[in-house]
Amino acid sequence: MSQRRAAGLRVDIRIVRAVIVAVVLIAAAIGLSFVAAASAPTIRATNAELDTQRSSTERAIERIYATGIDQLKTTRSLKLAITDAQAAVIQTKYNDQLAALRQSALQAVGAANGLTADASAQYAQQAAARLDAALPSSPPVMLAPRLYAIVERMGQLTSQLTDQGIREMTQATPASPSATPTLTGTPRPSTTPSPSPTR
Amino acid sequence: MKLPWMLPWLVAPILAGAVVATMVDVGSLPFVGTEKISAVFFTDGQAYFGHLDDNPLTGTLTMRDVYYLGDAKGRGTDYEASVVKRGTEVHQPADGMRIRRDKVLVIERVGLTSPVARAIAAQRSLDERAR
Numbered sequence: 297m298s299q300r301r302a303a304g305l306r307v308d309i310r311i312v313r314a315v316i317v318a319v320v321l322i323a324a325a326i327g328l329s330f331v332a333a334a335s336a337p338t339i340r341a342t343n344a345e346l347d348t349q350r351s352s353t354e355r356a357i358e359r360i361y362a363t364g365i366d367q368l369k370t371t372r373s374l375k376l377a378i379t380d381a382q383a384a385v386i387q388t389k390y391n392d393q394l395a396a397l398r399q400s401a402l403q404a405v406g407a408a409n410g411l412t413a414d415a416s417a418q419y420a421q422q423a424a425a426r427l428d429a430a431l432p433s434s435p436p437v438m439l440a441p442r443l444y445a446i447v448e449r450m451g452q453l454t455s456q457l458t459d460q461g462i463r464e465m466t467q468a469t470p471a472s473p474s475a476t477p478t479l480t481g482t483p484r485p486s487t488t489p490s491p492s493p494t495r
Numbered sequence: 496m497k498l499p500w501m502l503p504w505l506v507a508p509i510l511a512g513a514v515v516a517t518m519v520d521v522g523s524l525p526f527v528g529t530e531k532i533s534a535v536f537f538t539d540g541q542a543y544f545g546h547l548d549d550n551p552l553t554g555t556l557t558m559r560d561v562y563y564l565g566d567a568k569g570r571g572t573d574y575e576a577s578v579v580k581r582g583t584e585v586h587q588p589a590d591g592m593r594i595r596r597d598k599v600l601v602i603e604r605v606g607l608t609s610p611v612a613r614a615i616a617a618q619r620s621l622d623e624r625a626r
Contacts, residue, residue, distance in 0.1 A: 337530045339607055341617040349617045352573055359571030410624030436573030438610035440617035444577040451570050
């Protein structure tokens with residue numbers, strides 16, 4: 297009985313060798329694919345390219361900011377229901393908010409470039425002053441997703457702010473009637489009878 | 496005249512190698528050349544960019560480190576399209592993207608100096624700076 301079982305379990309040594317070779321080859325192929333994936337070359341941007349990306353981002357931010365400012369200016373130049381002084385107050389308020397938004401977007405650009413919070417704030421101030429003078433000129437580039445996200449958010453918030461400013465300027469009504477009655481020049485019937493002219 | 500015994504062992508691998516060489520894109524082999532970024536264009540017009548695993552034994556292609564083009568019209572950017580990194584969607588897709596072969600129209604290699612490739616390169620460098 298035990299001899300028969302031993303005979304049944306007997307395996308040709310050549311098959312064992314073939315299986316071992318196959319297993320080793322498969323393991324080597326898998327290992328090689330892991331090594332290939334880990335050591336695969338990946339492209340990186342140079343410092344000059346990152347500078348160009350930053351310039352392009354600044355340019356996009358400035359264009360959005362200028363569009364918002366222009367829209368408020370155009371709205372104010374229309375014939376509005378409010379006085380020019382009231383329109384000027386609203387325009388100044390939203391211009392300031394747009395400037396603050398641009399500052400914040402530039403700060404985010406600084407942070408995306410690895411600057412510390414203080415350095416980003418300083419960079420944003422310098423960049424805003426630079427952008428007020430002229431748009432940066434650099435070759436056109438497609439923005440990295442991280443930088444485009446800043447531009448896109450700036451665009452959304454600028455639209456909201458500008459729409460709000462325009463609404464305030466165009467929907468504001470002139471001074472509403474006072475709750476307390478005031479004297480007017482309209483004639484009223486006199487309570488005391490006056491002699492009527494006789495013929 | 497009798498051929499030397501090792502002749503078949505030399506000729507057969509050479510012939511096999513020559514046949515395989517006509518079918519394999521040398522540039523797509525691992526450890527060869529620079530990074531390979533593929534552009535996969537779908538029959539419905541969508542396009543994705545990334546590292547493509549094209550295993551002929553499966554019915555799907557696998558793409559990793561995936562980017563696609565977004566609309567940037569009216570955003571003040573130099574191009575009217577933007578590169579978006581896949582993974583920021585609400586379902587936060589992870590572990591690559593499997594694509595049905597029958598939905599693919601064209602697969603192309605992305606030029607490493609192209610605007611898309613440079614944007615991807617810049618994104619990676621910015622990611623490293625942010626760490």
